[in-house]
Amino acid sequence: MADVHLPKGMRDILPQQMILRQRVISTIQQVFLRYGFAPLETPAMERIETLTGKYGDEGDKLIFRVLKRGEGGQQGEVDQALRYDLTVPLARVIAMNPQLPMPFKRSQVQPVWRADRPQKGRFREFYQCDVDTVGAPVGLADAECIAVVHDCLLALGFTDFTIRLNHRRWLAALALAVNAAEREGELIVAIDKLDKIGRDGVSRELLGRGFTQGQIDRVWELLDGAPLAGSEQALAELDQVEALALAMGVDRQRLLRDRTLARGLDYYTGPVFETVLTDGGLGSVSGGGRYDGLIGMFCGREIPAVGVSLGLERLIVLMEERGMLGGSSSATRVWVTVFSDETLPASLAAVSAFRQAGVPAEISLAGGKLGKQLKAADSRGVPFAVVIGPDEAAAGTVKLKDLRSGEEQVLSLSLAIDQLGAAS
Amino acid sequence: MADVHLPKGMRDILPQQMILRQRVISTIQQVFLRYGFAPLETPAMERIETLTGKYGDEGDKLIFRVLKRGEGGQQGEVDQALRYDLTVPLARVIAMNPQLPMPFKRSQVQPVWRADRPQKGRFREFYQCDVDTVGAPVGLADAECIAVVHDCLLALGFTDFTIRLNHRRWLAALALAVNAAEREGELIVAIDKLDKIGRDGVSRELLGRGFTQGQIDRVWELLDGAPLAGSEQALAELDQVEALALAMGVDRQRLLRDRTLARGLDYYTGPVFETVLTDGGLGSVSGGGRYDGLIGMFCGREIPAVGVSLGLERLIVLMEERGMLGGSSSATRVWVTVFSDETLPASLAAVSAFRQAGVPAEISLAGGKLGKQLKAADSRGVPFAVVIGPDEAAAGTVKLKDLRSGEEQVLSLSLAIDQLGAAS
Numbered sequence: 001m002a003d004v005h006l007p008k009g010m011r012d013i014l015p016q017q018m019i020l021r022q023r024v025i026s027t028i029q030q031v032f033l034r035y036g037f038a039p040l041e042t043p044a045m046e047r048i049e050t051l052t053g054k055y056g057d058e059g060d061k062l063i064f065r066v067l068k069r070g071e072g073g074q075q076g077e078v079d080q081a082l083r084y085d086l087t088v089p090l091a092r093v094i095a096m097n098p099q100l101p102m103p104f105k106r107s108q109v110q111p112v113w114r115a116d117r118p119q120k121g122r123f124r125e126f127y128q129c130d131v132d133t134v135g136a137p138v139g140l141a142d143a144e145c146i147a148v149v150h151d152c153l154l155a156l157g158f159t160d161f162t163i164r165l166n167h168r169r170w171l172a173a174l175a176l177a178v179n180a181a182e183r184e185g186e187l188i189v190a191i192d193k194l195d196k197i198g199r200d201g202v203s204r205e206l207l208g209r210g211f212t213q214g215q216i217d218r219v220w221e222l223l224d225g226a227p228l229a230g231s232e233q234a235l236a237e238l239d240q241v242e243a244l245a246l247a248m249g250v251d252r253q254r255l256l257r258d259r260t261l262a263r264g265l266d267y268y269t270g271p272v273f274e275t276v277l278t279d280g281g282l283g284s285v286s287g288g289g290r291y292d293g294l295i296g297m298f299c300g301r302e303i304p305a306v307g308v309s310l311g312l313e314r315l316i317v318l319m320e321e322r323g324m325l326g327g328s329s330s331a332t333r334v335w336v337t338v339f340s341d342e343t344l345p346a347s348l349a350a351v352s353a354f355r356q357a358g359v360p361a362e363i364s365l366a367g368g369k370l371g372k373q374l375k376a377a378d379s380r381g382v383p384f385a386v387v388i389g390p391d392e393a394a395a396g397t398v399k400l401k402d403l404r405s406g407e408e409q410v411l412s413l414s415l416a417i418d419q420l421g422a423a424s
Numbered sequence: 425m426a427d428v429h430l431p432k433g434m435r436d437i438l439p440q441q442m443i444l445r446q447r448v449i450s451t452i453q454q455v456f457l458r459y460g461f462a463p464l465e466t467p468a469m470e471r472i473e474t475l476t477g478k479y480g481d482e483g484d485k486l487i488f489r490v491l492k493r494g495e496g497g498q499q500g501e502v503d504q505a506l507r508y509d510l511t512v513p514l515a516r517v518i519a520m521n522p523q524l525p526m527p528f529k530r531s532q533v534q535p536v537w538r539a540d541r542p543q544k545g546r547f548r549e550f551y552q553c554d555v556d557t558v559g560a561p562v563g564l565a566d567a568e569c570i571a572v573v574h575d576c577l578l579a580l581g582f583t584d585f586t587i588r589l590n591h592r593r594w595l596a597a598l599a600l601a602v603n604a605a606e607r608e609g610e611l612i613v614a615i616d617k618l619d620k621i622g623r624d625g626v627s628r629e630l631l632g633r634g635f636t637q638g639q640i641d642r643v644w645e646l647l648d649g650a651p652l653a654g655s656e657q658a659l660a661e662l663d664q665v666e667a668l669a670l671a672m673g674v675d676r677q678r679l680l681r682d683r684t685l686a687r688g689l690d691y692y693t694g695p696v697f698e699t700v701l702t703d704g705g706l707g708s709v710s711g712g713g714r715y716d717g718l719i720g721m722f723c724g725r726e727i728p729a730v731g732v733s734l735g736l737e738r739l740i741v742l743m744e745e746r747g748m749l750g751g752s753s754s755a756t757r758v759w760v761t762v763f764s765d766e767t768l769p770a771s772l773a774a775v776s777a778f779r780q781a782g783v784p785a786e787i788s789l790a791g792g793k794l795g796k797q798l799k800a801a802d803s804r805g806v807p808f809a810v811v812i813g814p815d816e817a818a819a820g821t822v823k824l825k826d827l828r829s830g831e832e833q834v835l836s837l838s839l840a841i842d843q844l845g846a847a848s
Binding site: 004005006007010011012013014015016018019022033035038039040041042043044045046047050064065067069078079080082092093096097100101102103105111124125136139140141144147151244247248298332344348349351352354355359360361365376379 | 428429430431434435436437438439440442443446454457458459460462463464465466467468469470471474485486487488489490491502503504506516517519520521524525526527529530535537539548549557559560563564565568571575668671672673722754755756768769772773775776778779780782783784785786787789790800803804
């Protein structure tokens, strides 16, 4: 038998993990729906031309390419690739569907693929949870992106988070003010590392990139709050977005202006935001911003857009670490045992009745001694078992056993259904 | 601007379609859960060795291969591929996870990819909805596969379906009885086409494959019900599975023995079943069976398994054609208009209150005249709108407008929330 394994960076999500994961995704999707973000799915494969040139040279190298197959395709020919994020596919959808009413609000929860070097906890396939609004100017749509993240995190049970807010044009004004307008990208990339490498690290990086000590000193002055000429409109937009977000119920304590916030992606053009946990270690659990240029790359006309992405995989890891993923890891509420061939019909009737009533129920498929059956149920995390022996079968009752407390009661099937239905 | 399009055989699922689709999937998953099938997800990519040799030569040609990327990978090197179904990945999961408790019941709802020639309504990416039980002998587990399909179809609103049932070893006995044991595969492939090409077509095909007229006549006799020596155990198993399925609540009218049912896949070894709609045209909406050999290809020891797959894409097409996909195609229940800058805070408070109460709500992002805002809401299928003019803002009330009937009422925000919450 051959050695059986998965490709590098791939993983299975086994049932115990999937049940918790589905709860997290469902909570997020409920909040997305409350905000009126309508669900969209795009195919795993896009044409290569659609993807390349959007994620920078480094990103392009990480795109998984798929061999052309089927009629007309030659072995080795490549014309499609796996999606790398959900934003570029959205831009393509907008270009291909001029009938969509604008502003267009969509949510998308799907896996993406990146040929990154696999690391602990990082995979080459992972889910993104995005909401974006296309076709709305700066203002309400940006505030909604902040508010929806705020509400998602609360709904998941997080309380210790801060949403940081900045404006890309403020950073552009910063670059201009230190006579480095043409090197804005480099400046932003360096500042973006502040959390990871600290002030000294950023200063060293800027020196290494040929910025003068005078320029660097001025950068810190401005980041520390010195007035910055030419940033007035950006700041006014931030004021507006912040006020709207607060009016939407975002907690003032959780919203923080941060002049050092840059967000790595090339395509942001306006307000940018990210969410960090007070005690969540390095890195953000959500990030986004306004990108008024990207959609136009596909449409031939400028269409404004703003969006935000929740870091699902990171959130799940944090929730596991913190013990926030409560609830049973088994979806099955009751395990119906099989005492003998003679009582099998009664057990079948019971399991069917539970299912009809919407109570997730299993019946012992493997048979064996009663004790073994109860142990199988318990070890899977099923909270209740039903035993129907000859006495119960004759009396038309069932024995309902709480597998945690060991408590047993003999009652009618319909009462047992009521009891388990109510407790779920 | 470049021509923007999708790779061949790929499609987007736009929001209107997605909302209906999610309802269908959620209904199916609820039934899967009721039966205790726990959710599993496997990665899109598997190693090529895992996939090839399981689907026959034709199948192997349809597997999408992915170029190796990242460290150590050379351009053009291929070692992974997109999953072709959900059954082979399950077998791999079983082999890699000996800790999983047996019998192992799992559901899996994920897309698969096949480089088929694209046709109307057939795509190269499509969802499969599978349940399988691994590690249980013939009997209850097979009956559950039949019962879960039965309940899924009822839950979706189908009533005119028949579940056909046969046994692979009955077909093996048939081949033996006409002295064609070594050509069982060819015989099954031909019989499997009965629905599509009729008796004459099957006879012609068998003749073309070198079967004698005598053999063919005997095949029809046996298919028509003549006693078949050597099929006793297979028939006893079918009797058992059928009785168990009925005891689980499957409607007797909907269960039909069909000696001509073959199911195409190589790997079936026991009972096989498929579901057809009385008026659903050609083809099945679900199919499955027992495959006691496949898992062993990965594990090195025989592990019995039985499973069934619902044809999600076909079911959705049928439900659309039949107008069974009721309900609004907008998830948003209420659209809050913005009368003026002065009343914006009241509109924001309203939309936030709806959302907090779990009522999906949108606010006009684009502004513009009130009539235009109401039209935007109506054209998206949103059932209600809220107008807060200066009078309502001053009085602390809202005007709630039913966009279908045109009816309006002025009431407090909390009453409006109650009304929409209750109606949803």
